[in-house]
Amino acid sequence: MSLLTWVDLVYLLAAIGFILALKGLSSPKFARQGNMLGAGAATLAIAMTFTIPSVRHAGSRLILMVVAMIIGTAIAVPAARRVKMTAMPQMVAIFNGVGGGAAALVSMTAFLILTSHDSFTGKPAVYKIVEVILGILIGCVSFSGSAIAFIKLQELITGRPITYPAQQVINAFVGIAIVGLAVATVLTANVALLVVMSVLALVLGVIFVLPIGGADVPVLISLLNSFTGLAVAASGFSLGNNLLIIAGTLVGASGILLTRMMSKAMGRSLANVLFSAFGSVVTASGGADGAGADARPVKVGTPEDIGVLMAYARKVVIIPGYGLAVAQAQHTARELADLLTERGVEVFYAIHPVAGRMPGHMNVLLAEANVPYDELKEMDEANPELATADVALVVGANDTVNPAANNTPGSPIYGMPIIHADLAQHIVFLKRSMRPGFAGIDNELLYDPKTTMLFGDAKDTLTKLVAAVKSA
């Protein structure tokens, strides 16, 4: 067998490794081994790439290659080791962006090599240019889009949707210009046109993400994830590399699936999430609702009352929202749950798919606080149990338990699946204030006679509850 056949064979093994890595994620038990297998597969593929003659005999460029890899590793390892679990969405956005950027650069360089080689024999085949253009376009949008998503998540700019006059018109104009340039590039194989198109694609990534609000970031991140995967697959087409096609496509499929799941969990279509600048208009009405709401009575409890209520309950369901993570109260929540479990109370966590800032984020935050994963229940699994729960303890969540999603057809969140806290015998809200959640919508459940409010920072109120349960 020739060396290149061996390389392709090792690439095939690596592709199998990646598929098995994803398969491992079907259970928390084997997930870690799966990831290790994936890392091993990647290492093997990278090592084998060094044996390819054009890489092996690259001379000074081989040295540059190793230098780039050393610098990259030196930056990535400490960053990945130190990042806080609450900052995970930002980290994922960065990795997404650099991956997309790398794919775009590969396609761009491939185009330069292609046009310089074929300059004497005429234009390269049309499909080759199309592959390159797809790689560049998707990669650039993913790169700049992820960068803006990172800036938003890091709160360097406001998380609210950023809108300006004629936004849709400008977006459409940029989109049409890109399509025009792409067609022109295919016809002429002109490098200058390609560069302008790439710059416009970067601009498109920015203006595409700016109007998407903080609450919709889980959908956005999933979509960008899938974009980068597809950009990598497109690079694989340009280079005739099966491994890149398989790996990129796996990621693309996964991202699309997550995107659909997340939009479904918000009860909105993908188009609505991406193009409606949700949350920018409702702020005004949310404020008005809030003012009106102050007039209505709510039942405010003391930590002692609620502590007794929970200590003598049979089943307590904790419904965490992002407020829990912001207050860094995961550990206190677990302490409370442990205390109740010791008293013989059945405790579990009911987790909404969009709790947190990326798909499954809340589970990671609770896992970090040593909550065993068998106590974490998905919405569909938790809802039938809530009817028999004595207490639903809602910590820092609001929209995800708002019954308006079910019974108020005019509400902006109507149609969103919710966790049915309203079915429990008693509902306890730990909230900072009566302020509505992300979506800016008033929550009827707060005024329910079964509901008790405990105002304050989630960590403080949970700490008080722990003390109250201890003395109950």
Next chain:
Amino acid sequence: MTVGIIELLTIFVLAAFVGNEVVSKVPSILHTPLMSGTNAIHGIILVGTMAILGQAQGDVQTILGFLAVLLATLNVVGGFVVTDRMLEMFKAKPSDRPAKSAGTPEEPGQGGATS
């Protein structure tokens, strides 16, 4: 490595079905690790960036290739490390803790579940 476009498209389509099949089995508990894990997997673009830098001619192509290798390394190394760190935290319930089903409430629940 000179494979026809149809072969490549075939691989693409089959991979899309495999991806969809495998990923739809991932429980929502693990969606964040899934996302960071797939992130790491697309970091394998590093292989492509290495091939490109190897073939690069002239300064422009070399600089683009160098940047590509750097970005891809960040992606693949960071992605696998952070995913491992996350998955390490997912633990089953230790057996010494009282089993939920065996829990005997000392007092009946307030209000009771059947009222």
